[in-house]
Amino acid sequence: MLTISEFGKRAGLSHKALRLYDVSGLLAPAQVDPANGYRFYDEAQLERARRISVLRQLDMPLTTIAEVLAGTDEEGLIRLDRWWAAEEATTEARRSTLQYLRDRLSRSGTPGLAPRPVLTRDVPATKIASIRADTNQQLLVGVIVTCTDEIMSYLTAAGASATTGSWVIYHGAVTPEGEATVEVCVPFDGLVDPSGRIAIRVEPAHREAYCTITMNECAYPRIMLAYDLVTDWVRAIGVPEAGPPREVYLPDCQLIPRDEPAVDIALPILERNA
Template sequence: MLTISEFGRRAGLSQKALRLYDVSGLLAPAQVDPANGYRWYDETQLERARRISVMRQLDIPLTTIAEILEGTDEEALIRLGRWWAAEEATTAARRATLGYLRDRLSRSGTTGLAPRPVLTRDVPATKIASIREDTDQQSLIGVIVTCTDEIVSYLQGAGAAATVGSWVIYHGAVTPEGEATVEVCVPFDGLVDPSGRIGIRVEPAHREAYCTITMDECAYPRIMLAYDLVQDFVRASGVPEAGPPREVYRPDCHLLPRDEPAVDIALPVLERTL
């Protein structure tokens, strides 16, 4: 048996850390003297302690460490890989956010995107099934996918046919820090009644300005550059906005090559030639 000081020295952990891991249930002593409260550790606990020490150097949260160490080494490898993939995704998102901020601060006259036109088009009145839900940026993609699948399944069960494409209307600013309402819309043909949170309505005919981006460009915050491009175009044209912005998705856009046109960033405007 090893005292807490000897065990900590051999494991590379401080006594304070060992007491914390005991309280959290991550690494309890093999024995605790009932008379004086001294903690004693077994040599067989050294490997677990060293693994904890290394993972703490990676800033892995204690709860995640507990999950990683639960089960076999093979399961631990899988959990560790998932955690690291999430960390890399977070780092990539932060790098993209930094690039967007630098572009906004420099205002160098470039859009931060490869050159592309902003066009206008007339959109006819369209019958849609839709779901409104509040979400933040982190949950946005999941909300869009879940709501779209729910709507399409309902339409199919009701004997209606979803037509080409879908879109999401942003009734507020969705950010990592705050929620806003989004409306997931699926156009369809047929007669369908509202059901639960699925509403049925007609999207009015309107004119909109838009530009097209790829799936690679669709990630936040890079996608905000496309919104800026469209809004700058509309403001420069002197035509008032006539509705909230939206993302219009091409059919099966997630299956398209990442560098091919997939999504239109659109903003309704008053019907006047731009």
């Protein structure tokens, strides 16, 4: 058995960190002296402690670390890769947001959103696998990437196949200051049961108005101009809204050049004669 000082030295963790990981349930001492409260650790816990230390160096939240370490190494690797993909996507979104702001401040870029048409289309009833999650604007991109990857992995393992890209339905206003519920949806073919937080449902047939933007234009707050464009068009023609707004991503949109069309900003509407 190792004292907390010996264990911390060998694991590269401070007393404060070890106490935090004990309270959070990540790394409890192997033994606590009932008389004086001294903590003792087993040498077998060193590998887990070192993994926690490395993951914290990546600024991974404690809750995510717990998920990475909860199962087998193979399961942990999948969770690690999903988290890192979300981090990279968030960084790219922040970079686009920065460029938008620089353009606006320097007045050297194109102002706002370049003109484009608002179109309409009929969407048939579609079977989807979805995950609902609460998020704010800062974490939004990471949530979308993580949930989409989780759904795609589940569908593949179940022998189903995704069909037409993915959607994100906004059931509330996601802002930098406040959270709201988003629903990440992947249309698919095949027979699949719900599992954990993955729900299986049918998105009803509907008509929707939409405009198309590039991945660069997805950066917040520029993307809000596209939502305004669609909403203003719908109100101008006097057609009632029929559902929450959504982003419809083309298949493999992350591989499309960032200045080419990749995402539809859509709003379900009623028929004109309704």
